[in-house]
Amino acid sequence: QPQLQESGPGLVKPSETLSLTCTVSGDSISSSSYYWGWVRQPPGKGLEWIGCMYNSGTTYYNPSLKSRITASVDTSKNQFSLNLKSVTAADTAIYYCVRGGVELSKWFGELPTYYFDYWGQGILVTVSS
Amino acid sequence: SSELTQDPAVSVALGQTVRITCQGDTLRSYYATWYQQRPGQAPVLVIYGKNNRPSDIPDRFSGSSSGNTASLTITGAQAEDEAVYYCNSRDSNGDRPFGGGTRLTVL
Numbered sequence: 001q002p003q004l005q006e007s008g009p010g011l012v013k014p015s016e017t018l019s020l021t022c023t024v025s026g027d028s029i030s031s032s033s034y035y036w037g038w039v040r041q042p043p044g045k046g047l048e049w050i051g052c053m054y055n056s057g058t059t060y061y062n063p064s065l066k067s068r069i070t071a072s073v074d075t076s077k078n079q080f081s082l083n084l085k086s087v088t089a090a091d092t093a094i095y096y097c098v099r100g101g102v103e104l105s106k107w108f109g110e111l112p113t114y115y116f117d118y119w120g121q122g123i124l125v126t127v128s129s
Numbered sequence: 130s131s132e133l134t135q136d137p138a139v140s141v142a143l144g145q146t147v148r149i150t151c152q153g154d155t156l157r158s159y160y161a162t163w164y165q166q167r168p169g170q171a172p173v174l175v176i177y178g179k180n181n182r183p184s185d186i187p188d189r190f191s192g193s194s195s196g197n198t199a200s201l202t203i204t205g206a207q208a209e210d211e212a213v214y215y216c217n218s219r220d221s222n223g224d225r226p227f228g229g230g231t232r233l234t235v236l
Binding site: 037049096 | 158159160161162164166171172173174177178179181183194213215217218219222223224225226227228229230
């Protein structure tokens with residue numbers, strides 16, 4: 001059973017870059033069966049998808065964050081990372097790293113589904129001077 | 130990016146059945162997935178695909194889909210089911226929007 005653990009600073013100053021790392025154990029980040037991503041949750045609010053990265057190098061980012069995001073995978077360390085630049089107080093949130101999977105249609109009339117099956121415990125990042 | 134709409138709050142009497150819904154155009158092309166989030170905890174996957182449950186999720190949780198609406202049904206709700214439930218899906222751009230969440234209260 002894979003485990004994901006976020007790490008990084010809990011406090012970032014406005015206009016600086018938020019950098020987080022997710023360390024994966026119990027699974028190889030190089031596995032072609034899965035992809036890796038980030039989700040965040042502002043205090044007292046709902047979940048917001050940040051982005052996903054596939055081992056092929058394909059990335060998908062939330063359009064509202066795309067201009068500020070850089071994400072990468074380090075297979076040698078079994079880690080993946082998120083950099084979010086030019087942060088403001090609105091970026092204060094719990095940040096979760098996730099493992100994602102896909103189940104394609106098996107039968108006619110069925111639809112594909114994309115899911116996040118494992119989540120890190122989350123890390124609270126506060127943007128404040 | 131596509132939007133997914135959920136009712137903000139739903140309540141159910143202990144042991145009764147409750148349905149939580151999620152609406153969005155992208156649900157015509159991709160099944161929704163459902164996540165349960167208890168206070169102070171990370172979300173947990175409860176339903177994915179047509180109606181699949183991870184092995185550790187009780188069988189009182191089930192999912193269904195029709196047109197642009199996905200539903201999560203809890204048959205015989207228990208006190209520990211009190212949580213916020215989020216739907217999520219994929220759209221044609223590869224984006225993965227979440228619904229706003231439905232807070233379930235078990236009375």
